[in-house]
Amino acid sequence: MNVRNLAIWGALALLVIGMAVMMGGNPEVARAQPTKLSEIYQLAEQGKIADATLGDTTIIAKTTDGRTLKSELRALDMKTEDVLTQNNVPFSVKPDTGRNNVASVLLSLLPILLIVGFVFFMMRQMQGGGTRGAMSFGKSRARLLTEKQGRVTFDDVAGVDEAKEELQEIVEFLQDPSKFQRLGGKIPKGALLVGPPGTGKTLLARAVAGEAGVPFFTISGSDFVEMFVGVGASRVRDMFEQAKRSAPCIIFIDEIDAVGRSRGAGLGGGNDEREQTLNQLLVEMDGFEANEGIIIMAATNRPDVLDPALLRPGRFDRQVTVGNPDIIGREKILRVHMRNVPLAKDVDSKTIARGTPGFSGADLANLVNEAALLAARRGKRVVAMQEFEDAKDKVLMGPERRSMVMSEKEKILTAWHEAGHAVVAMKVPAADPVHKATIIPRGRALGMVMQLPEDDKLSMSRVEMTSRLAIIMGGRVAEELKFGDDNVTAGAASDIQQATRLARAMVTRWGYSDIIGPVDYGSDQGDVFLGQQLMQSSHISEETSRKIEEEVRKLIEKGKEDAREIMTKYRNEWEAIATGLLEFETLSGEEIANLLKGTPPSRPDISDDDAGPASAVPVIGKRKKPKDDGIGDVEPNPA
Structure with a gap:
């Protein structure tokens, strides 16, 4: 609590105490008329006292004509009670009747004090806390980062060399503006950092400020918008006023799509608070001169929803792509x-x-x-x-859930299911190498086969997609071949969902269907909140929709047949992987390759028993008779 808050609460406390002292402890004492004790005795003898109240030092008497009299009592004076009793005057004895009971007054004022405190607290909350005054709704919430919070340079940013080259010009301009101005050049007023989450957009902006050695103001796009109309626009104005006083400097707006979405589109409409804030931001960005040395930087992973006026030259006229590293x-x-x-x-x-x-x-x-x-x-x-x-x-793959108890039937089913994925992945024409297979529950899956590409891949060919469909459907086919069609479980629910999504994209977006042709019928080309997808489904006729469904089904069925052919041809390899997973629970890609050559994995932490680790793994070429293992329901198993 700062000095200002202490002063406010201290003033309130003094006010309450003063009111308590002035009011006194007993309202009857405050209204009573002082008189002599002998007069009260006389009125009592005349029958003009209706009732009386005796305290330690004071008597309060009410007369029959409505007056209230008070007088002091002498210590240890018992005559007063005798006089009242002899004249049949009803009276009561209340100690401390005449005292100024400040505590009782404060207790009676406690509800009022609580209400005042609650109102004061709510006002502070609506203002966002801090040390700003009562009229600071429109003040900017931009924070100024200093070197005490850690100076960041380009040496702390790696993997985005192209983006650093794009921003190097901004650093040079902030360090030496005359280098560009004497040749008639103007530095871009704004730089928009675009890229997926976690690629280092905010870190890059801080590195630019660190390299240039200038003040760095940072604010989130959501900090501009409030429930009160006009607050966001006022904060924008105040932010630029602060920046002008600290120029040259950098203003960084993180997640600018929170305030910079397209205007006048979507299900909503009207000149709401967010649009007013955006309008003020557009005016401020186009209203200051380049030689003031204020650089606007912003970050977003949704450039498609930004207002076009925000991206025109003179505002965010340079877009820097910050992608995932190679x-x-x-x-x-x-x-x-x-x-x-x-x-x-x-x-x-x-x-x-x-x-x-x-x-x-x-x-x-x-x-x-x-x-x-x-x-x-x-x-x-x-x-x-x-x-x-x-x-x-x-x-x-998610954290291991070793504490999860799996029945023997579920464990057997999961092993054969994942072995189906693994053997198909190793035999299809084009697929990434198998990195690991496990039947230890991870995340929401009971088992998993993970593939990792040897190199970075930016696209997929048709043969890679059809191979992927076979790999995905390998688990479902494995259950059908091993346990029969009547005993297939819901374990392939996630696989079917992945296969359907991939096959639909092949037909509707990538033109891998001779019947549909190279026509884009994708249903995810717009955003509902921008009003870009509401009428899209009406562009596809019922006949075309039926053909699309037929082509998607054909692709998935073809993937199932490819997986069935591979597992039938390489039954021994499939059985070896499944038995190895039951024995060791997790197999790396190298261990699976050695297993298919007849060399079981060697695990030093596995104790020897009668059977031994090797006896549980069949050697290729010596096929063992399949056992009637049974089945169990499992959760979806991703390929």
Whole structure:
């Protein structure tokens, strides 16, 4: 609580105490007329006293004509009671009747005090707290970051070299504006950082400010919008006023799509608070001169919903794409986050980068942190490669649920289901290598087969898509072949959903159907809240919709047939993988390859028993008679 709040509450307390002192403790004492005690005795003898109240030092007497009299009593004076009794005057004895009871007054004022305090608290909450005054609704909430909060430079940003080159011009302009101005050049007034979540857009903006050594104001797009009309526009004006006083500087608006969505579109409409805020932002961005040295930077992962006026030249006239890093960028990012982590000698950042395709910078930072936490949990002093592998599995497949009790039937069914995915993935024409197969419950799945590409992939070919359909349907086909059509479970629900989504995209978006042709019938090309998808379904006739459904079904059925053919042809390999999963629960891609060659995995932590680890794994070429294993219901198992 600051000095101002203490002064306010102190003034309220003094006011209440003063009122209590002035009011006194007994209302009857305040209204009573002072008189002599002998006069009260005389009135009592005349029968003109209706009743009386005796205190320690005061008597209050009410006369028959409505007056209230008071007088002081002498200590240990018993005559008063005798006089009242002899003249049949009813009286009562109440100690401390004449005292000024401040505590009772404060107690009576407590509800009023609570109401005043509640109103004051609500006003402070609506103002957003802090030390601003009662009329600070329109003040900007932009925070000024200083070097005390950590100076960030381009050395702290890795994997986005192209984006750093684009922003280097802004740094040079802030450091030496005359270099551009004497040639008639104007620096872009605004730079919009566009990219998926976690790719380092905010970090890049801070690095620009750190490299240039200028003040950095940061605010979120949602901080502008309030329930009161006009507050957001006032905050925009105040933010630019602060920036002008600190120029040259950078204003960074994070998640600008919260306030910069397209105007006049969608299900809503009208000149609401958000649109007024956007209008004021557009005016301010186009209203200051370039030589003032104010650079506007913003970040979003939804550039498609931004208002076109926000993206025109003169406002955000430069868009910088910050995408997911490639394998070289991932290696650089890992090295940045490994600076403060004690590493074992076997840790290879290049190998980790190769096994994490599609990871963003935030994902890689989380991977390093998870590995460090695992090492600490295991009591190690350094983080080894095993911790990074386990952390990668946790991030990709979810945490292990070893405490979950699976029945033997569910375990057998899951093993054959996942073995079906694995053997099809190893035999289809085009597929990513199998990285790991497990029947240990992870996340919401009872088992999982994970594939990782050897290189970064930006697109998929038709043969890769049809192979993917076969892999996805491999689990369902495995249940049909092993347990019969009547005993197929709901374990392939997630697989069917994935296959349907992929096949529909092949038909409606990518033109992989000879009957439909290269026509885009995709239903996800717009946003409902922008009014871009409401009438789209009416553009597809019933006949075309029926053909689309038939083509989707054909693709999925073809995937099932391909999976069935592979598992029938390679029954021994399929059985070996399933039996290995039942024995070891988790198999890496290398262990599966060795298993198919007749070499079972060697696990030093598995104790020897009568059967031995190797006896549970059949050797290829010596097929064992299938057992009647039974089945059990399982949760969806992703491929």
